[in-house]
Amino acid sequence: MFYREAGDFKSSYRSDSQTFPIAFDRYRYYALLVFAIGVVPFIVDDYWANAVLLPFLIWSIAAIGLNILTGYCGQVSLGTGGFMAVGAFACYKLMTAFPGLNIVFVVLLSGGVTAGVGVLFGLPSLRIKGFYLAVATLAAQFFLVWLFNRVPWFYNYSASGQISAPERTVFGAAVTGANAQAWASYLFCLTFLIAVAWLARNLTRGAVGRSWMAIRDMDIAAEIIGVNPLRAKLTAFAASSFLVGIAGALFFSVYLGAVEVGEAFGINKSFLVLFMVIIGGLGSIFGSLAGAAFMVLLPVFLKNVLVGGLGWDTALAAHFELVLVGGLIIFFLIVEPHGLARLWELTKEKLRLWPFPH
Amino acid sequence: MPEQFFFAAEVMVNGLMVGVMYALVALGFVLIFKASGIFNYAQGVMALFAALTLVGIQQGQVPFAHLINAIFGTDLHHFGWEVPAVLAILLTVLVMIGLAVLIERIVLKHLVNQEPIILFMATIGLAYFLEGVGDLMWGSDIKVMDVGLPQGISDVIDQTTYEWFGYGFFIDRLDIAASIIAALLVAALIVFSQYTREGRALRAVADDHQAALSVGISLRFIWVLVWSIAGFVALVAGIMWGAKSGVQFSLSLIALKALPVLMLGGFTSIPGAIVGGLIIGMGEKLFEFLVGPLVGGATENWFAYVLALLFLVFRPQGLFGEKIIERV
Numbered sequence: 001m002f003y004r005e006a007g008d009f010k011s012s013y014r015s016d017s018q019t020f021p022i023a024f025d026r027y028r029y030y031a032l033l034v035f036a037i038g039v040v041p042f043i044v045d046d047y048w049a050n051a052v053l054l055p056f057l058i059w060s061i062a063a064i065g066l067n068i069l070t071g072y073c074g075q076v077s078l079g080t081g082g083f084m085a086v087g088a089f090a091c092y093k094l095m096t097a098f099p100g101l102n103i104v105f106v107v108l109l110s111g112g113v114t115a116g117v118g119v120l121f122g123l124p125s126l127r128i129k130g131f132y133l134a135v136a137t138l139a140a141q142f143f144l145v146w147l148f149n150r151v152p153w154f155y156n157y158s159a160s161g162q163i164s165a166p167e168r169t170v171f172g173a174a175v176t177g178a179n180a181q182a183w184a185s186y187l188f189c190l191t192f193l194i195a196v197a198w199l200a201r202n203l204t205r206g207a208v209g210r211s212w213m214a215i216r217d218m219d220i221a222a223e224i225i226g227v228n229p230l231r232a233k234l235t236a237f238a239a240s241s242f243l244v245g246i247a248g249a250l251f252f253s254v255y256l257g258a259v260e261v262g263e264a265f266g267i268n269k270s271f272l273v274l275f276m277v278i279i280g281g282l283g284s285i286f287g288s289l290a291g292a293a294f295m296v297l298l299p300v301f302l303k304n305v306l307v308g309g310l311g312w313d314t315a316l317a318a319h320f321e322l323v324l325v326g327g328l329i330i331f332f333l334i335v336e337p338h339g340l341a342r343l344w345e346l347t348k349e350k351l352r353l354w355p356f357p358h
Numbered sequence: 359m360p361e362q363f364f365f366a367a368e369v370m371v372n373g374l375m376v377g378v379m380y381a382l383v384a385l386g387f388v389l390i391f392k393a394s395g396i397f398n399y400a401q402g403v404m405a406l407f408a409a410l411t412l413v414g415i416q417q418g419q420v421p422f423a424h425l426i427n428a429i430f431g432t433d434l435h436h437f438g439w440e441v442p443a444v445l446a447i448l449l450t451v452l453v454m455i456g457l458a459v460l461i462e463r464i465v466l467k468h469l470v471n472q473e474p475i476i477l478f479m480a481t482i483g484l485a486y487f488l489e490g491v492g493d494l495m496w497g498s499d500i501k502v503m504d505v506g507l508p509q510g511i512s513d514v515i516d517q518t519t520y521e522w523f524g525y526g527f528f529i530d531r532l533d534i535a536a537s538i539i540a541a542l543l544v545a546a547l548i549v550f551s552q553y554t555r556e557g558r559a560l561r562a563v564a565d566d567h568q569a570a571l572s573v574g575i576s577l578r579f580i581w582v583l584v585w586s587i588a589g590f591v592a593l594v595a596g597i598m599w600g601a602k603s604g605v606q607f608s609l610s611l612i613a614l615k616a617l618p619v620l621m622l623g624g625f626t627s628i629p630g631a632i633v634g635g636l637i638i639g640m641g642e643k644l645f646e647f648l649v650g651p652l653v654g655g656a657t658e659n660w661f662a663y664v665l666a667l668l669f670l671v672f673r674p675q676g677l678f679g680e681k682i683i684e685r686v
Contacts (some may be wrong), residue, residue, distance in 0.1 A: 076475060128670045131397050131478070131625065135617045136670060139663035150654035220684050267614070271482060278479045312428045319493040320425075326487025330480050334468040337476045 003351040019201055036190060041183040049182035054255045056296045057189040058247050063276040063288035064200045065243030070274070071282035072204050073236035074216030075125050075133060079140035081269035083241050085261050086114045086144060087248025089154050092163040095253070096156060103168035103175060103253070107192070110249035111242040117144075118241020125233050129219075141270055148261040164258035176253045185254045192250060196243055201285050203239060212236050213283075244273075275325075279332050281341025290340040298325065364525040369647045370640050375533035377639020378540045379602070382595040383616035384623065384631035385544070386588040391625045392564040393584040394466070397478045400485040402616065404454075404589060406609040407492040409596030411453050413503055413605055414496040416446040421495045443505040447593070454589030462582045489607070498607070503600030507535050536598045543594055544632065547587070556583060564626075618666035624676030633677060638662045 008023045010016040020026040044053060062080060069075050090110035094101060121140040128136050148154045155163050167177025173184040203209050211232040214222035223229050252259045272295060280291020299321055306317040336343055383401060390398040414421065418437040426434055465484065469477055508531035519527040551557035562570040563580045571577055599609050619638050623630025642661040650657045675681055
């Protein structure tokens with residue numbers, strides 16, 4: 001009834017292969033964009049921005065990054081936390097070394113630096129495959145975190161070993177530092193997310209993305225039909241690390257403000273992003289967003305219900321949350337191994353026929 | 359210089375002992391990976407869970423006391439009795455077997471034929487779940503494991519080596535006990551898999567799932583069996599680590615070190631797990647001793663992973679792994 005594609009005729013290849021081919025979807029998407037850009041900044045307050053919106057936006061970027069590597073190119077990585085740390089520290093070093101540089105460029109450059117490091121740690125993927133690679137990426141995770149912890153140059157010889165973001169403005173509005181406004185930080189991250197999602201979507205449906213998917217589906221076969229595995233894998237590592245680096249830079253500069261590397265970018269963060277990607281759906285941009293939303297909202301929701309609603313103490317609630325998150329992950333994998341994105345597809349299929357399913 | 363040399367040798371021997379511990383966790387991984395192709399990330403948490411359960415039963419804690427107290431407003435904590443160590447270990451083994459049955463029934467049964475990455479994720483979910491359940495059941499405070507294993511520095515070795523070399527080696531009695539127990543465990547596993555009916559079925563499944571099914575071996579039974587054995591191995595590892603450094607969450611993180619051990623040894627090889635464990639344990643202690651002071655210390659955090667990574671670049675299947683043959 002509500003969801004119709006009848007009468008929605010395509011007259012060119014271009015309009016047929018657009019991201020939202022159904023007009024209904026497209027208008028909803030535009031409406032959502034208008035709402036996110038035009039309405040939310042005026043109603044957002046500090047709690048919502050810090051507890052829900054900023055983490056969602058930033059983790060979404062990280063999840064899209066990991067999804068490119070794991071979902072599209074089939075290379076499982078457990079080093080996301082380490083790469084985010086590279087982004088964060090690159091961002092910090094650039095911010096302090098070039099105070100005049102606009103924060104937008106700083107974040108982009110941090111992504112670039114992370115891409116370089118990602119390619120370096122991606123090199124072994126040419127020889128190591130499957131789970132061996134997953135464990136090998138742990139080397140990146142632990143080595144990078146150790147490096148940022150132990151080499152004082154990275155944290156400018158500060159006594160605490162912490163890094164903290166100085167204030168930077170975009171068009172006169174502070175987005176980092178103590179005086180940052182919730183709406184400004186929100187819009188800043190949102191802009192990056194939209195750009196990243198657009199970039200990722202177009203990368204993955206172009207020639208590069210197809211070569212990634214060929215490698216994922218069967219690397220030897222792909223090699224035989226002429227896909228260069230070196231190029232495909234390294235571009236996947238570069239693109240993925242670029243986005244993860246951006247997420248790390250934003251996570252440090254906009255969201256946390258001050259970072260202690262072992263705590264903020266530990267192995268748990270790597271697993272968190274991997275969960276987002278798996279629960280959201282491997283090989284789907286929408287899935288990355290859905291997974292990030294799920295993993296960000298679940299703890300907030302549980303905390304409100306258990307601590308706020310039932311009055312449990314926080315330690316108990318934290319343990320219960322572990323049980324629930326673990327249980328839900330298993331549940332999701334059993335019910336729908338292809339994640340929320342697939343569930344969304346199925347819902348749309350059903351809605352197309354509703355209310356006359358036969 | 360001999361002082362330095364002996365000191366390095368002592369570091370090496372202690373590294374070997376740590377390696378035994380890594381090997382114990384890695385052993386559980388290998389067993390499950392061989393029999394079901396599942397990369398069981400939860401092995402470390404299983405060790406933690408087993409150790410928590412053992413201590414809990416021994417001290418007569420009321421399971422889920424915190425949860426019950428929070429919901430019903432009661433004030434439970436202990437039953438008020440203490441269970442002897444042997445009985446507690448037996449009960450814990452029963453719990454681990456029960457856990458294996460539950461995992462097979464609730465999780466694995468539904469995930470047959472899924473891609474390895476999905477199964478891997480499921481075991482990560484399982485790890486979170488078990489960690490949470492363990493904390494809910496027994497509380498998250500650090501516990502002392504005491505099952506009557508010898509503790510402290512061995513005086514005999516200290517004195518003998520002092521007489522021989524003029525330098526007393528400090529070696530923990532617990533480490534020696536751990537090595538002996540690990541050796542016994544491996545021997546028992548080998549005897550089990552070579553000479554018993556179930557052991558042979560296990561090897562058949564490890565060799566070829568389909569062929570094993572076609573001669574009438576029940577895959578589901580084998581899976582329960584292998585997860586039970588892995589649970590038992592986890593218990594042994596948990597007791598050792600617990601006795602060494604107390605039963606706490608970091609136990610499951612130490613167990614992450616079993617992963618590079620596996621990579622070195624190969625995912626499918628039991629001797630590989632042992633040798634890999636020894637190499638990693640010895641290597642990281644020596645590296646920390648020789649290079650650590652130059653670069654700021656705490657190299658143990660990453661040395662194992664980087665070593666395994668570099669090693670794999672030259673030999674992708676690990677030391678003893680089956681040669682990877684790829685076909686289109």
